[in-house]
Amino acid sequence: MTEIIDTIQNSINELIGSAVKILPALISALIIIALTRYGAEFTQRVAKKVSEKTVKSRSLQLLFLKSTYILTWISGVVIASIIAFPGLRLGDIIATLGLGSVAIGFAFQDIFKNFLAGILILLEEPFVIEDQIQVNDYEGTVENINIRTTEIKTYQGERVLIPNSTVFTSAIKIRTAFPYRRTDFMVGVDYNTSLPQAKAILEQILVTIDGVVHEPIPEIDLVAFNDSSIDLVVRYWTHSRQADVRRIQTRVVTAIKQAFDNQDIVIPYPIRTVYHFDQEKFNDYLPPAGQ
Template sequence: MEEINTFFRENNELILGYMLQLVAAIVIFYIGRIVARGLSRLLERGLLARSVDKAVVAFLVSIVYAIVLIATVLMALSQIGVQTTSFIAILGAAGLAIGLALQGSLANFASGILIILFRPFKAGDFIDAGSVSGTVEKIEIFQTQMKTPDNKRVIVPNAQITGGPITNYSSEPLRRVDLVIGISYDSDLLLAKKLLEEILQNDERVLADPAFSIKVGALADSSVNLNVRPWVKSADYWDVYWDTLEKVKLTFDEKGIGIPFPQMDVHLIKDQADSKE
């Protein structure tokens, strides 16, 4: 017992210094945990306010909390004299190795986060992205599920979607139907325009505002091309497109408006020997 007392008397300052360092490390760890929780809650509220998926929010919050907590532990260990340089080097090397091994997956993950945060499209939208056209069924962290018009399910990596242009056909409530109707040069141009106007006016799906337009677009090699551009609701686009083409063909046939089509004239030349015979 006397030896222990002697040891404490002789090393009083050293022990006191270690105790202060230990207390400081505990305080740093405690404050770091509070900061980590505060940042996590702040991030969670911000993401939920932007209507980000709850699963994604929980994942991101856990990552932020883990990063701050690791930094806090390293600071606490450094305070009590532990050399953290080797730990940081090991963590950096491990992170680099994991990053190289999962390069494609990390790119898809980052792209998924961007899609969820900036919301260029949502489930139910018809889009053209990643060389695929279809209706978005589900947006996931690494991939997006789409259904094509012919009822095929296509799973597209998120990096492929964000790596190119994204065309969202459902984002706007109205769309313009662009049709090019060709008539022959000997057809009555004014009558053709009048018939087209009647077809569009009699279609309840064609909007009055914005108004449709019918203009001569080009004097082509074998036809006079009319640009017919009605405005419709996005949901009616394809029905109006197909129905209008059918009505134009039937009406023009009935009124004698010619619709030109490619033709080829074949001239037969008899051999001279055959002609002498």
């Protein structure tokens, strides 16, 4: 019994001795981890100043900042690991990362996929911060491109976080890719209207409305004979941001309605003709008289 107690005491003493030996190294490693946090913030501030002076692209500036931040943390963790475990060599760390990369890859494949997609988006720059885009059912202004998501602010003032992998693999409509974009909408006039007169009125209206650009010039197309109207399509160009498009369209519609009223041009309602008949006299299911 005494031998067992002595063995336990010796084991405890060895553990305590080992803990005391590695305690300074662990404390040093924790201090390095804490300093790494401040070091990452400092390097990010320096990287921001450098990128603002040397890189014009806002997207590439973000990529540079994120890369600097991540590399600083990786360096701090590696140094802390080597200090905490003096027998650990850099080759051992790389080997450990290689063995664990498969398991980590399966566990965090969505995170890695979104991270890589975010890097590619920042490098290729299909769109930049402040662009207005549509991805699937979401449309708004790009506010930020993070490691995992792309943030857009919808026109209703809502924030939507879209995974970078979705953005990278989906068809994207970039509404502000060019300075101007075209608005098309349909106007119907009744069959008694002089089409050259209606077209001339529309062309004159578009020239006078503030916000409609003169180059490319507005166009009026006659497109269809409908049941109760002849349809024209009004095509004009404005600045590409959604607020400009929406406000100018309101001006155009208001001006067209007022001009048509002044010229007694009717924008017709749908017309339906209804016939009433005596079902007892006209019945498809009764045989003709005399049969």
